Amino acid sequence: MTDAAKDILPDSDAPPRLAGQNRIRLISLCFGAAFLAIAGQLTHLTIFPKLDEAPARPLVEERLPRPDIVDRNGVLLATDVAVASLYADPSKIIDIDEAIELLTATVPDLDAKELRRKLTASKRFAWLKRQVSIEERDAVYNLGIPGVGYVNERRRVYPQGRLGSHVVGYVDLDTKGIAGVEKYLDGQGALYTASLAEPGEHKTAPAQLSIDIRVQAALIDEVSQAITKFSAIAGGGIVMDITTGEVLSLVSLPDFNPNQEKKNFTKEQQNRMTSGVYELGSVIKAVTFAMAFDYGTATLESSYDARFPLVIGSARISDFHAQRRVLTVPEVFTNSSNIGTAKMALEVGTQRHQEFLKRVGLFDKLQTELPESARPLLPRRWSKLATATAAFGHGFAVQPLQGAAVVAGLLNGGHLMTPTFLKRSEEVALASSQTIVKPQTSETLRYLFRLNATEGSASKADVIGYRVGGKTGTAEKVENGRYVKDKRLASFIGAFPMDNPRYLVLVMLDEPKATPETYGFATAGWNAVPTAGKIIERIAPMLGVEPVFTPEDMEKLAKLEIEEKKKKVQ
Amino acid sequence: MHKFLNFVMVVTLLVSGFILYSMEHTTRGLERQIALYERSTDEEIENMRLLNAEWSSLTRPDRLRTLAAQHLGLSTLQAKQIVKLDEIGQKVPAEPVIKLEAQGSDPIGAIIDQMQQQ
Secondary structure, eight states: OOHHHHHHSOOTTSOOOOTTHHHHHHHHHHHHHHHHHHHHHHHHHHHSOOTTTSOSSOOOOOOOOOOOEEOTTOOEEEEEEEEEEEEEOGGGOSOHHHHHHHHHHHSTTOOHHHHHHHHHSSOSOEEEEEEEOHHHHHHHHHHTOTTEEEEEEEEEEOTTGGGGHHHHOEEOTTOOEEEHHHHHHHTTTHHHHHHHBOTTSSOBOOEEBSOOHHHHHHHHHHHHHHHHHTTOSEEEEEEEETTTTEEEEEEEESOOOTTOSSOOOOGGGSOHHHHOOBOOGGGGHHHHHHHHHHHTSOOTTOEEEOSSOEEETTEEEOOTTOOOSEEEHHHHHHTTOHHHHHHHHHHHOHHHHHHHHHHTTTTSOOOOSSSOOOOOBOOSSOOHHHHHHHHTTOSOBBOHHHHHHHHHHHHTTSEEOOOBSBOOOHHHHHHTOEEOSOHHHHHHHHHHHHHHHHHSTTGGGOOTTSOOEEEEEEEEEEETTEEEEEEEEEEEEEEESTTSOOEEEEEEEESOOOOGGGTTOOSGGGTHHHHHHHHHHHHHHHTTOOOOOOHHHHHHHHHHHHHHHHHHHO | OHHHHHHHHHHHHHHHHHHHHHHHHHHHHHHHHHHHHHHHHHHHHHHHHHHHHHHHHHTOHHHHHHHHHHHSOOOOOOGGGOOOGGGHHHHSOSSOSOOHHHHTOOHHHHHHHHHHHO
16 A cells, blocks of 8 residues: 555544445435335325326317207208228339229229329329228228228218208318308308317217208208299299298209219209399288388278379389279288389388388398308389389399298287297397387288288188288399390298298299199299198198188088099099 | 345335236226227217218108108198097097908008018
């Protein structure tokens, strides 16, 4: 040992003491504390596991599934089903010929030429076929072709097919809403869609529509039969619950099948009930009558001179079924006298007429959940003549749905409601409604509607027992700014049961032709009205309307039965 | 003394290690099982969606109407056919109007028989 070393080493008689012993103690204390902490935490976690904070699976950031769409009774109208989309990476495929042979044998509707073009392209990615069924996907997967793969996707299907076409609408390949309620769910109604999501779960509740698919089927069936029978170019219908403003059914023909692969629908297939505007003709007289009653310028006892055509400036207003006598107000309604109605409107005055039309909303665009909606076409200058013609529905055109909504408001006691395609309750509807006429006016109008069905132009819609009331309209169509005599738009708007109206029915036929059965007539009373009658006969039992028979009804029924028996004998 | 303590410690270590690993093993097994069940639940849900869609498509009102008219001879319900419950006594005929079985024609039964034979 050197002297230098001796200096450092402690004396042999001194107690053995390692250098830095305190430091070691400190470190072991630290380690001990750390281990204790870990052990403590472990025990704690084992005894009180925090399950809620730790998800079992990592949450995948994914869009919420698109809500199903169901009708008011819960019948499925639109849903998502699992499908797969097949793709290929052409550079990885070894034997293209073999691949094509195998693929076309497994997926029958793959085109061999198209497939060859895709697989020989110098891209790294090509869709082979989008949205194939799960069975097809598995079959292709089992072929084991290198470079061919799939992604799982969802496909929107519409089990009710064309029954829901215009209301439900449809989506594109990337399940983005393109039309109808489907578009509403993505656009305007995004808030509504979000409210359907169930918190914490990867699920959404279905969107419930106001549509009743059974009523919809009956309406489509009857309107399409009427179109064939009267060789009309198009047609449509609406059934509405006037106490809630819910649309139970909306049909526009020609329609389409939303399941169609290529959605190249033509303009002919558009929704005429909301995206088209039409001069509804005499149906609008109901509005004029309500206005005159509400301002008190006419009562049921008033009468109007309809002996001569009404001359305003250079224009002459005459009646279709000229009576050439003085008509009482109920007669003006049942004979659908243009002269009488124009005089009623002129009595009210141009200014107040405009005010009233504004009040019932006929000046504004009606916007429902359906994105397809058209603005009304109004006269540019509101002159005396415009008032007189607008009184019987000439010179201004509205969406048929808007016409239905206004008549519904006039008949339900004066509560104008924006029609809806989503289910809602009466309280909600009433809270958001606007009062447009006095209840008394509504009562009088109901009387006139019922009268018109028992002895007026709408008598062919009076299904015995269901107390139907209605107003017909036959408007000449406007082409290039002129009225065309033999191109007509026949419409009917009515409600039942009239003692306490609940359901409104609108039927519209575009250019119906006369048939031998109608004795050469092509006016609404001969085509739209009987169609409405058939519709009411079919839908009233579905909607739970109880038939009531008066003694006169029983007589009528007995007569009908005798006639039927005679026919059978012959 | 020290030796004994060390021995106990080592044994404890081994035993606790064994317990830990076996627990982990069963947990993994359970997790696999959960994943399996979840996948089959998802599959069943998908199946249900598909079947719901199919059911809805098969019970389309227009389709049912055609079938009812074709096979059962049914037609639109008329108002006069609806009778109130308290009036039903007056409307029921004493003898059934059509005795299906006596006539040997039971349309629904015939359809069922036909389906069973196939």
